[in-house]
Amino acid sequence: MKDAKPRNESRPKAEGAYHHGDLRAAVIAAGMKRLAGGDESELGLRALARDVGVSATALYRHFPDKEALLDALADEGLRRLGALQAQAWLKAGGASAGFKATGIAYVRFAHEEPALFRLSFTRKIPERYRESGAAASDGGETAYNLLRAGVGEALPGVKDPDIAALHAWSLVHGLAMLILDRRIEWDEQKVADVVGLTFGGVA
């Protein structure tokens, strides 16, 4: 019975194979799917494992504990957010308009992926990420550096770029949080107005 033995490819479980091709990635994908559908958390180890078709404790071969798994999901979220912002920046042609588009993209992401956004920013950021060197993960530090750079490029006349960057980030982050905690309604026009208020005239 040597018909098409499953090597390390990304298929779900390969029908009764003992080893799963790439479980770590599959679990993360399942987690993202759960986060995307419904604001409810619902991401327990057993549920996640069932989605992938594997025993609950198998996940411990790939993550030291549940926190680590959530960290991985959070990282993925930050990556996606960053990608969306970069895309918005380019599409708007950079400069002041691009900066504003970046801010709106931030809030829109929070609105469209509330669970993922919250997870991404609520994680603890402990002393992990020591061994992985220049891996794609940090707690938003590179995001902040990009932001600082963006302030410099988009708003050349600003007097204190550090304060301005902090101001801009706080504004969109607060807007995002207030929206997904139902303190205010989602209203794209209003968001654009509020963001434009700052992102246009920080100086």
Added chain:
Amino acid sequence: MKDAKPRNESRPKAEGAYHHGDLRAAVIAAGMKRLAGGDESELGLRALARDVGVSATALYRHFPDKEALLDALADEGLRRLGALQAQAWLKAGGASAGFKATGIAYVRFAHEEPALFRLSFTRKIPERYRESGAAASDGGETAYNLLRAGVGEALPGVKDPDIAALHAWSLVHGLAMLILDRRIEWDEQKVADVVGLTFGGVA
């Protein structure tokens, strides 16, 4: 043995009395104490009940479920935040300076009571609070109305008070969230600078 039978006063348990004077309040107090000490959640029903010296299920006589208990704690947090802001407003003499002080108080509260602040704003805000009429609780709606009023009083020349209020709230809320999620460091001077940037010249 009719020595000093415990009536409805606020003492902890009155030494072996079957009925507790005012359990609901005692549980809330215990919860606040736990929230104050250590950022760790650690507020399970059993732990809370043990703090008060009562069985875990006794809490169900005063709260329909754990969520309701957390809601009560969240309300208390909002109340305290509101009190601190009112105090800051008065101490600074109202107007523009008072408005700025209000914003700084908001962020400082989040920094000093991180767990309580997070709890207060992460709650779901369901359809509860229908029967209690003019009770002290809402999901920050009165806070927003007060804010709008404050914008009108403190910054009379602003063109769009609605957008300006939303802007101000988002700014301090984002600052608070970023600080207690360790995305940025707590720095009172910086906070004052950022807040002042908006709260002085929104128009």
Added chain:
DNA sequence: GTCTTATGTTGTCACTGTAAACATTCCGAG
């Protein structure tokens, strides 16, 4: 006094994250 209601306790259930012991598969050295 007795009856009713509010309050607290005990026992239990389903569920969770996690650890230990065991099974299976892969992969490289001889």
Added chain:
DNA sequence: CTCGGAATGTTTACAGTGACAACATAAGAC
């Protein structure tokens, strides 16, 4: 090819969680 670790998955079990039902006790009205 064979064989022996090293990866990877499974089963079983345990302590802890929120919640419910049945029962016990106290407080207050009549």
